[in-house]
Amino acid sequence: MKNPFHMENKLDEMQTQKLLTINNRGFWGTWTALLIAILVQSALDTPREQYMAEWIIFMLMCAYGLFEYLRNGIWTSFDVKPNARTNALWSVLGGVGITVYYLVRNSRQDWWKWSCWWGPVVGGIFVFALIFVVLQVSAWLYYKRRSSLDQENNEPEEENQ
Amino acid sequence: MAKNLKLKAARAEKDMTQAQLAQAVGATRQTINAIEKGEYNPTIRLCRAICRVLGKTLDELFWEDEE
Numbered sequence: 619m620k621n622p623f624h625m626e627n628k629l630d631e632m633q634t635q636k637l638l639t640i641n642n643r644g645f646w647g648t649w650t651a652l653l654i655a656i657l658v659q660s661a662l663d664t665p666r667e668q669y670m671a672e673w674i675i676f677m678l679m680c681a682y683g684l685f686e687y688l689r690n691g692i693w694t695s696f697d698v699k700p701n702a703r704t705n706a707l708w709s710v711l712g713g714v715g716i717t718v719y720y721l722v723r724n725s726r727q728d729w730w731k732w733s734c735w736w737g738p739v740v741g742g743i744f745v746f747a748l749i750f751v752v753l754q755v756s757a758w759l760y761y762k763r764r765s766s767l768d769q770e771n772n773e774p775e776e777e778n779q
Numbered sequence: 780m781a782k783n784l785k786l787k788a789a790r791a792e793k794d795m796t797q798a799q800l801a802q803a804v805g806a807t808r809q810t811i812n813a814i815e816k817g818e819y820n821p822t823i824r825l826c827r828a829i830c831r832v833l834g835k836t837l838d839e840l841f842w843e844d845e846e
Contacts, residue, residue: 632810632819 645679652676661723688756691764700760705753713746780817785840787815789833804828 627634652672659669687693693700720738728734790800797811804811806825813819814829821829826841833840 630806630810631822631825632813633807 645683649676649679649683652679657719661719663723684756688759688763691760691767693757693760700753700757702754705750705757708753709746709750712749713742716745717742780820781843782817783815783840786829786833789835789840790815793833795833800829800832803832 629637652675656669656672656676659672697704717738720741721734724737725731725734790797795803797815798808801808801811804825805828810819810821810825814821826837830837830840
């Protein structure tokens with residue numbers, strides 16, 4: 619059945635490539651802006667209801683990206699062989715980020731007191747573990763999908779001449 | 780990417796402007812200009828269309844000898 623919403627691409631290949639680049643920048647720009655907006659509002663103790671819509675849109679973008687990347691056997695543009703070491707590095711980054719975020723949010727001007735560090739550090743360790751587990755599971759799914767895509771037999775059939 | 784002077788010469792041989800070649804292959808003038816300037820790497824489909832219009836082979840227009 620013909621898709622009633624289908625619109626024919628009237629652009630040539632270079633324009634199409636440029637359009638995809640613009641869309642890609644738009645997606646990641648929006649993703650980053652939403653993340654910053656959520657973090658700032660959350661750090662300023664804004665009531666959650668006020669940034670719930672941003673959070674839902676952000677999570678939908680994350681879920682869409684994760685699902686489509688894995689479905690197509692793509693990890694990132696700069697890394698095609700994720701392993702425990704690189705996953706641990708990203709997780710440390712996430713953990714440190716969350717520790718700093720909680721320090722700023724909870725302690726403000728008292729951040730230098732040791733008593734203020736326990737909560738953020740425990741939060742950071744928990745987030746590190748969470749990110750690491752999610753990355754490891756995603757990497758396992760990625761390798762599984764890659765292997766299934768590589769084994770697919772979809773060579774064009776030879777024509778009889 | 781190096782400039783594609785062979786394409787430019789083949790187009791001049793046929794007395795075609797970039798716009799005319801673009802129209803013949805279903806692309807825009809910017810795309811043909813970018814290919815000639817070496818700023819865009821066309822797909823094999825577009826390379827073949829260009830070759831057909833200019834009466835050349837892929838080798839003649841797009842093969843680059845390694846230095």
